[in-house]
Amino acid sequence: MSDVITAAVDALKNKMGDSGFAGTAKFVVEDEGSIMIDGDGVRAADDAADVTLTADTETFQSILEGDLDPTAAFMSGKLSIDGDMGLAMQLGSALS
DSSP states (O other): OOHHHHHHHHHHHHHHTTSOOSSOEEEEETTTEEEEEETTEEEEOOOOOSEEEEEOHHHHHHHHTTSSOHHHHHHTTSEEEEEOHHHHHHHHHHHO
16 A cells, blocks of 8 residues: 555545545545545545545645645546545535
């Protein structure tokens, strides 16, 4: 597992808390790996998901740090979403 994914899992755990997520979401960080978020919490994995969000490392880190709004990233083409758009919006709200 890459250092980027390890740091992102820790950051997402802090943002999401212990409440988990009502659905299954996957973040794909290009050239680094994947992170799963579901009712069990956050972990490095590449399982099937209801929604998959894909971005490069810089965009993903900017979203995690609060420097880039997930909606703005999507609208500008820096973040792609495949699957349940409603879950993606819920996740975006949790990350903001």
